[in-house]
Amino acid sequence: MRRQRWFATVYMFVVMMAFSSVVIGLARYTDERVEANQALAFERAVVRVLPGVYEEGLSGLEIHRRFVEQVDEPTEATAGAYSHKSNGVVQTYALPFEGQGFWATIKGIIGIKADRETVTAISFYEQNETPGLGARITEPEFRDQFEGKVLAADGKTLTFRRPGETLTPSQVHAVTGATQTSVRLEKIVNDAVAQWREQLSGESRP
Amino acid sequence: MNGMGKPKPIKALMVDGLWDNNPIFQQVLGICSTLAVTNLVLNTVVMCAGLVFTLSLSALSVSILRSLTPRNVRMMVETLIIAFYVIIVDIMLKAYWPAMSDNLGPYVGLIITNCIVMGRCEACANSNPPLKAMVDGCFNALGYSFILLIIAVFREVMGMGTFLGLDVPYFSTHWDKWIIMVMPPGAFFMLAVVIWVMRSIQMGREAKQKNSAAGGKQEKSQ
Numbered sequence: 001m002r003r004q005r006w007f008a009t010v011y012m013f014v015v016m017m018a019f020s021s022v023v024i025g026l027a028r029y030t031d032e033r034v035e036a037n038q039a040l041a042f043e044r045a046v047v048r049v050l051p052g053v054y055e056e057g058l059s060g061l062e063i064h065r066r067f068v069e070q071v072d073e074p075t076e077a078t079a080g081a082y083s084h085k086s087n088g089v090v091q092t093y094a095l096p097f098e099g100q101g102f103w104a105t106i107k108g109i110i111g112i113k114a115d116r117e118t119v120t121a122i123s124f125y126e127q128n129e130t131p132g133l134g135a136r137i138t139e140p141e142f143r144d145q146f147e148g149k150v151l152a153a154d155g156k157t158l159t160f161r162r163p164g165e166t167l168t169p170s171q172v173h174a175v176t177g178a179t180q181t182s183v184r185l186e187k188i189v190n191d192a193v194a195q196w197r198e199q200l201s202g203e204s205r206p
Numbered sequence: 207m208n209g210m211g212k213p214k215p216i217k218a219l220m221v222d223g224l225w226d227n228n229p230i231f232q233q234v235l236g237i238c239s240t241l242a243v244t245n246l247v248l249n250t251v252v253m254c255a256g257l258v259f260t261l262s263l264s265a266l267s268v269s270i271l272r273s274l275t276p277r278n279v280r281m282m283v284e285t286l287i288i289a290f291y292v293i294i295v296d297i298m299l300k301a302y303w304p305a306m307s308d309n310l311g312p313y314v315g316l317i318i319t320n321c322i323v324m325g326r327c328e329a330c331a332n333s334n335p336p337l338k339a340m341v342d343g344c345f346n347a348l349g350y351s352f353i354l355l356i357i358a359v360f361r362e363v364m365g366m367g368t369f370l371g372l373d374v375p376y377f378s379t380h381w382d383k384w385i386i387m388v389m390p391p392g393a394f395f396m397l398a399v400v401i402w403v404m405r406s407i408q409m410g411r412e413a414k415q416k417n418s419a420a421g422g423k424q425e426k427s428q
Contacts, residue, residue, distance in 0.1 A: 008276040015271070015283055019290040026294060030301035037304040103311070128311040131242075131249050133388065135309060177389045 043067040045125035046094045049111025050084045079199035081112075090114050095196050099188030102180040104128035106137075106188060112151070116200065119149040119158070122189075134181030145172040157193045160186040213334070216341050223345030229322045230353040230397075231404040236322040240354055241393040243313050247370050250358035252299075252306050254351035256314055258344060260291040261323050265331040265343030267291075272332055284327045285318070292317045322350055353404070357396045361387045 044063050047054045053070050074080045082094040091114055098107040106127045111120035122143050129135045136142055151157040152170040160174040160182050161167060174182035229235045243253045267287045275283050296314045299307035317323065326346050331339035363369055365387030367378035386392045
C-alpha cells in the first residue's frame with residue numbers, strides 16, 4: 001500500500017504525543033516524591049554537620065523532624081548560614097556552599113562551631129562527579145577528615161593535600177585519582193567560607 | 207539476525223546475545239558505559255538492569271510498530287522509543303532510589319546513546335515479530351551485563367578492596383590497592399583482558415568443533 005507523503009509527519013506526531021503523554025503523566029505522578037527526596041537530601045546534609053542533632057541510622061521522617069525543630073533558618077546575623085542553638089546561643093553554624101565541580105555543580109554544607117574556626121563536619125546533597133572517583137567526596141572516609149579541622153585565619157582556610165602527606169590542623173587529604181574534583185571542591189569551600197567570614201565581620205562592625 | 211537469511215529460533219537468539227554475537231567481546235559495542243560505570247559493582251548492576259529493561263521493551267515496541275512505521279522516519283521513532291524507556295528508568299530512580307540516581311549521575315540518560323540499543327532495534331526488532339525481538343533485546347542486554355559485571359568485580363576488588371561496598375578479606379587489609387583499576391585506564395586494561403580471554407575461549411571452541419567435524423568426515427569417507 002502506497003502511503004501519502006503526509007503520513008510520516010502525522011505518524012511521527014502521533015507516536016511522539018503518545019509516548020510523551022506517558023512520560024509527562026509519570027513525571028507528574030512522581031513529582032512530589034522527587035521534590036521531597038531533594039528537600040530531604042538537603043535537610044539530611046544540614047543535620048549531618050550539627051553535632052548533637054545527627055545520629056547514624058535516622059529515618060527520613062526523623063531527620064525532617066529534627067531539622068524543623070532544632071535548626072534555625074539563616075538570618076543576617078548568621079550571614080546566610082543555618083544554625084543550631086542551645087538556650088538561645090548558637091552552638092554550630094551550617095554553611096551551605098555550591099560551585100562547579102568537575103562535571104556538574106557540587107552542593108554541600110560545612111559545619112562550623114560557634115568559635116567560627118573549628119569545623120564539625122562536611123556533607124553533600126548534590127553532586128554529579130565520576131562514580132567511584134570524584135563521587136567519593138560523599139563517602140565517610142573523605143568526609144570524616146573534616147571533623148575538628150581548624151579554619152586558617154587567612155589565605156586558604158582549608159587546604160587539600162595529596163593522599164599520604166602529613167597534615168596540619170587546616171589540611172585534609174584530597175581524593176585519590178580525583179584531582180580535578182578535589183581542586184574544585186577546595187576552591188568552592190574556601191570561597192564560601194571567605195565570603196561568610198566577610199559578611200560576618202561586616203555584620204559585627206558598628 | 208537481519209531478517210535477510212533464514213529466521214533463527216529463539217534459543218539461537220539467546221545464545222547469540224549471550225555468547226556467539228556478544229555485544230561487548232564480539233561486536234565491541236557499548237564500550238562507553240562499559241568503561242564508565244564498571245568501577246563499582248552496585249552501579250554496574252543497576253546500569254545493567256536499566257539496559258535490560260530499556261533494550262527488551264524498546265525492541266518489543268519497535269517490533270510492534272514496525273509494519274506501521276514509515277522507512278524514512280524509522281530511526282527517529284526508534285530514538286523516541288528508546289528515550290521514552292530511558293526516561294522512565296531515570297524518573298523511577300529519582301523517585302524511589304535517589305541515592306543510586308545520584309551515584310549514576312548522567313550515565314542513565316546516556317543509555318539512549320548506547321549503540322547496542324539502536325543496533326538491536328535496527329538489526330533485529332525492525333524485521334522480526336515482537337517475541338523474538340524482545341528475546342533478542344533481552345539476551346543482548348544480558349550478554350552486555352555479564353561482561354560488565356566481570357569487569358566491575360575485578361575493578362572494585364583490586365582497586366578498592368571491596369565488593370558491593372563490603373570489605374573483601376585480604377584485599378581490604380593486605381592487598382596494596384591498585385588505584386588505577388578504579389580510574390578510566392583501568393577500565394581499558396580490564397576490557398582488553400576480558401575480550402582477549404573470551405575470544406581465546408571462543409577460538410578454542412571453534413577449533414574443537416572444526417576438528418570434530420573433520421574427524422566425522424574422515425570416518426564417513428572410510
